[in-house]
Amino acid sequence: MKPAPFDYMRPRDTSEAIAALAQGGGEAKLIAGGQSLGPMLNLRLARPKLLIDISGLEALRTMDEESEAWRLGAAVTHARIEDRRHDFRGCPLLPTVARDIAFRSVRNRGTVGGSMAHADPAADWPLALAALGATLLLQGPGGDRQIPADDFMAAAFTTALRDDEMIAAVRVPKFSPSARFGYFKFCRKVGEFPEASGAAVFDPETRIARVFVGALSGAPASLPGLARDVAERGSPAVTAEAVLAAVTAAAPTLSIIEQRMHAETVRRALRQILPT
Amino acid sequence: MGREDGVGGHVLRKEDDRFLRGRGSYVSDMVLPGQSEVAFLRSPVAHGYLRSIRKPAGSDGTIFTYEDLTGLNSIVSECAVPGFKMSELPPLARGKVRFVGEALAMTVAPTRAAAEDLAEQVEIDIDELPAIVDARASRATPAVRVHEDWDDNLFVTLNYENGFEAQARGAKVVVKRTVSLARQTMSPLEGKAVVAYWDDRADQLIVYTSTQVPHMIRIGLAEALGLDEGRLRVVSPDVGGGFGYKCVLQPEELCVAWLALTYRRPFRYIEDRREHLVVGAVARQHHYELTAYADETGRLLALDAEIMVDGGAYSSWPFTAGLEPGQAVGNLPGPYDFRGYRCKSMCAATNKPGFLPYRGVARTGVCLALELMIDAIAREVGREPWEVRHDNLVAQAQMPYDNVARKHYDSGDYQKCLRMARDKIDLDTWRARQRRGEPDGRRIGIGFASFCEQTAHGASVLASWGLPVIPGYDEASVRITPDGGAEVRVGVHSHGQGMETTLAQVANEILGIGLDKIRVIHGDTGATPFSTGTYASRSIVMAGGAVINACRLLVPRVEAIGAHLMQCATATVRYEDGRIVGPQSSTTLKEVAYAWHRRPDRLPPDCDLGGLEATVSYKPKVDTGVFSYASHAAVVAVDLELGHIEILDYVIAEDCGTMVNPMVVEGQTLGGVAQGIGTALYEESPYDENGQPLASTLADYLLPGAGEVPSVRIEHLQTPSPYSEFGIKGVGEGGAIAPPAVLFNAVNDALHDLGVEMSETPLTPHRLLAALERARSRTARTEPA
Numbered sequence A: 001m002k003p004a005p006f007d008y009m010r011p012r013d014t015s016e017a018i019a020a021l022a023q024g025g026g027e028a029k030l031i032a033g034g035q036s037l038g039p040m041l042n043l044r045l046a047r048p049k050l051l052i053d054i055s056g057l058e059a060l061r062t063m064d065e066e067s068e069a070w071r072l073g074a075a076v077t078h079a080r081i082e083d084r085r086h087d088f089r090g091c092p093l094l095p096t097v098a099r100d101i102a103f104r105s106v107r108n109r110g111t112v113g114g115s116m117a118h119a120d121p122a123a124d125w126p127l128a129l130a131a132l133g134a135t136l137l138l139q140g141p142g143g144d145r146q147i148p149a150d151d152f153m154a155a156a157f158t159t160a161l162r163d164d165e166m167i168a169a170v171r172v173p174k175f176s177p178s179a180r181f182g183y184f185k186f187c188r189k190v191g192e193f194p195e196a197s198g199a200a201v202f203d204p205e206t207r208i209a210r211v212f213v214g215a216l217s218g219a220p221a222s223l224p225g226l227a228r229d230v231a232e233r234g235s236p237a238v239t240a241e242a243v244l245a246a247v248t249a250a251a252p253t254l255s256i257i258e259q260r261m262h263a264e265t266v267r268r269a270l271r272q273i274l275p276t
Numbered sequence B: 001m002g003r004e005d006g007v008g009g010h011v012l013r014k015e016d017d018r019f020l021r022g023r024g025s026y027v028s029d030m031v032l033p034g035q036s037e038v039a040f041l042r043s044p045v046a047h048g049y050l051r052s053i054r055k056p057a058g059s060d061g062t063i064f065t066y067e068d069l070t071g072l073n074s075i076v077s078e079c080a081v082p083g084f085k086m087s088e089l090p091p092l093a094r095g096k097v098r099f100v101g102e103a104l105a106m107t108v109a110p111t112r113a114a115a116e117d118l119a120e121q122v123e124i125d126i127d128e129l130p131a132i133v134d135a136r137a138s139r140a141t142p143a144v145r146v147h148e149d150w151d152d153n154l155f156v157t158l159n160y161e162n163g164f165e166a167q168a169r170g171a172k173v174v175v176k177r178t179v180s181l182a183r184q185t186m187s188p189l190e191g192k193a194v195v196a197y198w199d200d201r202a203d204q205l206i207v208y209t210s211t212q213v214p215h216m217i218r219i220g221l222a223e224a225l226g227l228d229e230g231r232l233r234v235v236s237p238d239v240g241g242g243f244g245y246k247c248v249l250q251p252e253e254l255c256v257a258w259l260a261l262t263y264r265r266p267f268r269y270i271e272d273r274r275e276h277l278v279v280g281a282v283a284r285q286h287h288y289e290l291t292a293y294a295d296e297t298g299r300l301l302a303l304d305a306e307i308m309v310d311g312g313a314y315s316s317w318p319f320t321a322g323l324e325p326g327q328a329v330g331n332l333p334g335p336y337d338f339r340g341y342r343c344k345s346m347c348a349a350t351n352k353p354g355f356l357p358y359r360g361v362a363r364t365g366v367c368l369a370l371e372l373m374i375d376a377i378a379r380e381v382g383r384e385p386w387e388v389r390h391d392n393l394v395a396q397a398q399m400p401y402d403n404v405a406r407k408h409y410d411s412g413d414y415q416k417c418l419r420m421a422r423d424k425i426d427l428d429t430w431r432a433r434q435r436r437g438e439p440d441g442r443r444i445g446i447g448f449a450s451f452c453e454q455t456a457h458g459a460s461v462l463a464s465w466g467l468p469v470i471p472g473y474d475e476a477s478v479r480i481t482p483d484g485g486a487e488v489r490v491g492v493h494s495h496g497q498g499m500e501t502t503l504a505q506v507a508n509e510i511l512g513i514g515l516d517k518i519r520v521i522h523g524d525t526g527a528t529p530f531s532t533g534t535y536a537s538r539s540i541v542m543a544g545g546a547v548i549n550a551c552r553l554l555v556p557r558v559e560a561i562g563a564h565l566m567q568c569a570t571a572t573v574r575y576e577d578g579r580i581v582g583p584q585s586s587t588t589l590k591e592v593a594y595a596w597h598r599r600p601d602r603l604p605p606d607c608d609l610g611g612l613e614a615t616v617s618y619k620p621k622v623d624t625g626v627f628s629y630a631s632h633a634a635v636v637a638v639d640l641e642l643g644h645i646e647i648l649d650y651v652i653a654e655d656c657g658t659m660v661n662p663m664v665v666e667g668q669t670l671g672g673v674a675q676g677i678g679t680a681l682y683e684e685s686p687y688d689e690n691g692q693p694l695a696s697t698l699a700d701y702l703l704p705g706a707g708e709v710p711s712v713r714i715e716h717l718q719t720p721s722p723y724s725e726f727g728i729k730g731v732g733e734g735g736a737i738a739p740p741a742v743l744f745n746a747v748n749d750a751l752h753d754l755g756v757e758m759s760e761t762p763l764t765p766h767r768l769l770a771a772l773e774r775a776r777s778r779t780a781r782t783e784p785a
């Protein structure tokens, strides 16, 4: 279980990283925390000729508060978010999610950008950032572009990212002080990827209402009908039947047992924000 | 016993200083000049004819297949049980592959990565055959055979009957159940690891291997290599967990030893985690069909069982594929007093890695099977499960007790032990809380399980099996050093059992030498006397007994020299706490040691020429085993929506005879419980219908971690065995035996009124929810709309 031979470089800045990526022509790969790519290399499932290590690039490691959003560099680690180096005003869900990813040694190295790019269906950031309505900032030889987190992941381990592009940052919008956030995942053991996960974000001031279910066979799925219903009617809308119906419609290929498990997970996320 | 650091002492483990500081020394820590790393190319298919293996040009001396291994024999383990079919495990595949992960070729390079690169260049051509994945189905399809020279797929079928018909006849209560355990790994932190080199000065092949049984490995390797045993030295350094995975001869040991013998330089192989999860999926997979016959109070009258062990492709050396089904038949009746038993126990060959004896050998399965039956009987007769269990346990007054499977239970109070567990878990309080219901909707369940465990059984039990090596006498050698310390040499191996401390404690009990001056030397055939090794919870009884007797042999010699030094008659002195006490004066062991080694002029003219060193062999007076026993009790909360099980409390009442060190007993027990929780709730090596393993990384193979293992509260009873030195019994395995039984009983206690009874390991959320779903649709069908 050792990787096939590869070359390794530490670019000086993002433009050098992007140039190397473009030059690699599909045989080069970025590495950030290596917490997902490392195992893939060791199992020889990933066999890049060149690894471009972006974990040290200052431009990707900053966390900035903007007036309407928090901007997280792609190479910011889960641990730095967990440790609340900032107050994450308007975005309290960020450290809550970060804290429960894997265990500390993984969080010390694993990054937001790596998690989004790796696109594990059960991962936390693809679910949380979609529910938060975040935007990914991508950089490539052809320039920069932006894409909503909800549209970024196409399927399991498949994203909208082109071979020569990298994630530079994610921009997470701030919510009003009356916004409520729910996040629940069911893991068989501490630090394990979840069997099922659910996220809910409601902001009465901006009338944002989002409910997502995660740990499916593909990308997290939005449950807009349920979200609307809950926003309008509150707790009475969160019946086991209603949630199950919404999850079943969004993930029809799951077994009934999995649908129930996912529905319950979503219900518990909702219960965190609704009066019982 | 009398001494603070002797038998019974709460003493911190001597070895922990190096382990806790990360200074243990494992095979992986060894780097020898010019050492090459070895990798194995392993079969990607479960069953097929090996048509060809093509090596790239110029790979001589770096890539090896079976044909290259001149002079290396296969692993064949004889067994005298009638009808037993032997298998031949070649060190690298020959003609046929029989499981995914079987070694096809071996590559050698300066680094492991380069050796793996080489392995990728080998082209293999295998004609696939249908794979036998299900042990029970293998009986139905004898056309496909794992070993073609057999006429079916059964290694062995054992039939046992004792009083069955007479006892079962007329029973008021008859309960039938099916119980299954998944295949799993043992997952020691350190997998297989071996480094071998040729020592010209010693004219010996030196093999460092991570093993529990260095002396047996020397026998096995010598036979496989055709080498005199004197030209082979096997050393087992620190070992990061054995659990039975390392008590057998491994093909990788053969291959690496052959390389070193052939090329006369160092070679090393380290199993990685992925190899372990594939090649090491070798344990626990049993299937039971059971019928219990009881009276209307739940008194067990007779038990009828059919047991199928999924044996994998190859029989191990020296324990064979017969061990597991044999232990299953013998241990199924458990700690209970009943007189009718019929059991058919089989071991099938399947296209999976060969079964190995895992901590608690067969007992974890039989305990689960029988304890589920006891609870099922209790529900059938409407009584508390612990009560029915209690009424069926062998009573103290019956000891020693010869049970229905002709096991001889030496001593103990099984019923008191169960009552201690009941009181410690506080059953009544939990029952009340259970009736009230939980505010969060979870369901509470309380479970019990009792077992007794044959430990340190010897030749009289195992000789009739006709295995290649039968355990008999264990040897120990004790030597007083010139400064009055002691060196204790034993042929067993300590790899987590704390024997560098406990064997020092038994020596201290007799000789009174401080623990810091007693050095326990083990794990090296070049430095220790013979033992078959550490397995079957035998070492503290066997090696401990030998150490005690060696120490005792030294006492009169020390007294004689001491008396002479004090100018008094030998008969007037006595040995006490490291001192020789005479009528007027006393002297010390240190003075005696000084005289013996450095001032022979002071010695008595007729002194014992055995000197201050003694090697002694030992086995207990009765060697059918000394039986430890325990009752476990647990409380769980079951989340009916998510299928999650939380362990709220877990207690153990146990009796392993006289405890040499209560802290070591508890450590052994806790480690076993963690593994038992793994068996119960997490660990599973599933296969698809083609025999492809589906859990080959730790992302798919779940092991319990710190978050999943509750704090376990342990209570002790100490009933000395009449047969062993100081009444010591073995305790290395017990912790791993009862957790599946107790947790399944607890979950079933929570759910039985919903029509759910779980009986298949591991108890995953998916299995639990599926059972709830089935129960729901059953009631929906039977209830009028």
Ligand SMILES: Cc1cc2nc3c(=O)[nH]c(=O)nc-3n(C[C@H](O)[C@H](O)[C@H](O)COP(=O)(O)OP(=O)(O)OC[C@H]3O[C@@H](n4cnc5c(N)ncnc54)[C@H](O)[C@@H]3O)c2cc1C
Pocket (backbone or CB within 6 Å): A029, A030, A031, A032, A033, A034, A035, A036, A037, A038, A054, A074, A075, A100, A101, A102, A103, A106, A109, A110, A111, A112, A113, A114, A115, A116, A117, A118, A120, A122, A123, A124, A125, A161, A165, A166, A167, A168, A191, A192, A193, A194
């Ligand atoms: C034991 C364990 C448990 C885990 N449990 C969880 C969990 O519960 N929840 C969870 O969400 N995650 C979990 N993870 C995954 C962890 O969060 C990883 O950190 C994350 O998935 C990948 O981040 P990374 O920085 O390590 O990426 P890497 O492994 O370095 O890279 C992963 C992929 O992303 C690409 N990539 C990296 N950075 C960029 C970029 N800026 N732009 C474009 N592509 C990029 C790489 O090329 C690669 O393809 C777990 C990991 C482990 C080892």
